[in-house]
Amino acid sequence: MLNKNQISQYHKNGYLTGIQIFDRIGAGYYREQFDALEKKEGREKCQTGLQSRHFEEKFIWEIASNPKILDCIEALMGFNILLLASHFFCKYGNGETATKFVAWHQDVTYWGLEPPTTMTAWYAIDDSDVENGCMRCIPGSHNKGLRDHGKSSIEGNLLSINQEVRVSDVEDKSAVDFILKAGEISLHDGAIIHGSSPNRSDRRRCGLTLRFIPAHVRQVSENSLRKEWRPILMRGEVKYISGVEKAPF
Numbered sequence: 001m002l003n004k005n006q007i008s009q010y011h012k013n014g015y016l017t018g019i020q021i022f023d024r025i026g027a028g029y030y031r032e033q034f035d036a037l038e039k040k041e042g043r044e045k046c047q048t049g050l051q052s053r054h055f056e057e058k059f060i061w062e063i064a065s066n067p068k069i070l071d072c073i074e075a076l077m078g079f080n081i082l083l084l085a086s087h088f089f090c091k092y093g094n095g096e097t098a099t100k101f102v103a104w105h106q107d108v109t110y111w112g113l114e115p116p117t118t119m120t121a122w123y124a125i126d127d128s129d130v131e132n133g134c135m136r137c138i139p140g141s142h143n144k145g146l147r148d149h150g151k152s153s154i155e156g157n158l159l160s161i162n163q164e165v166r167v168s169d170v171e172d173k174s175a176v177d178f179i180l181k182a183g184e185i186s187l188h189d190g191a192i193i194h195g196s197s198p199n200r201s202d203r204r205r206c207g208l209t210l211r212f213i214p215a216h217v218r219q220v221s222e223n224s225l226r227k228e229w230r231p232i233l234m235r236g237e238v239k240y241i242s243g244v245e246k247a248p249f
């Protein structure tokens with residue numbers, strides 16, 4: 001799935017974007033599946049309340065276990081791969097009045113993992129662009145260590161404990177937008193600084209984040225939700241058995 005150049009770009013910049021997983025028909029099928037889930041759960045819940053639902057919803061498991069996605073993860077992280085979690089980030093179009101955003105942050109800061117090595121595949125359920133608040137990141141920031149996170153002073157941060165990392169104007173200006181068509185993914189390192197702006201369009205912007213870890217990573221303290229992760233082995237093997245769940249489907 002990934003060539004040598006993409007692999008070295010990922011390690012240098014901390015991200016890759018625009019990788020096609022499904023064609024228009026496949027992307028349409030998974031959008032319809034999400035639409036049905038949204039109907040059942042309601043919009044409020046869908047914003048950030050659908051966590052690790054791959055244990056119950058077959059379509060989420062199908063995306064998470066898609067061989068093309070796993071090939072990308074394997075190329076970047078090695079053969080022994082666990083799915084740590086999945087989580088929808090859904091921002092509804094609110095034009096100029098939109099407030100919901102994702103503050104600049106580094107994923108691994110509050111995840112309780114040792115070593116803090118993770119990678120996210122962000123799967124676009126909907127087309128995602130600047131107007132509807134696509135993901136953004138600061139290239140290369142994954143190689144500069146983990147920073148202290150404070151609380152955001154702006155109303156509407158979708159992160160679980162309102163965390164936010166300060167960035168300089170120079171860093172802010174260097175940010176890259178992950179513009180994706182439905183059915184594509186971006187990939188980002190767990191230590192990269194990233195976030196997203198409010199959805200100022202009249203369209204939904206829904207993404208499914210799939211969190212992967214190499215099999216030597218362990219949970220050593222509570223995560224920000226005060227929960228235990230429920231990792232599933234996707235490829236290769238794990239040396240320790242406890243805490244690893246079976247594939248749900």
Ligand SMILES: O=C(O)CCC(=O)C(=O)O
Pocket residue numbers: 089102107120122133134135194195196207209
């Ligand atoms: O989807 C978004 O806007 C943010 C997602 C995010 O912060 C993440 O994948 O860690």
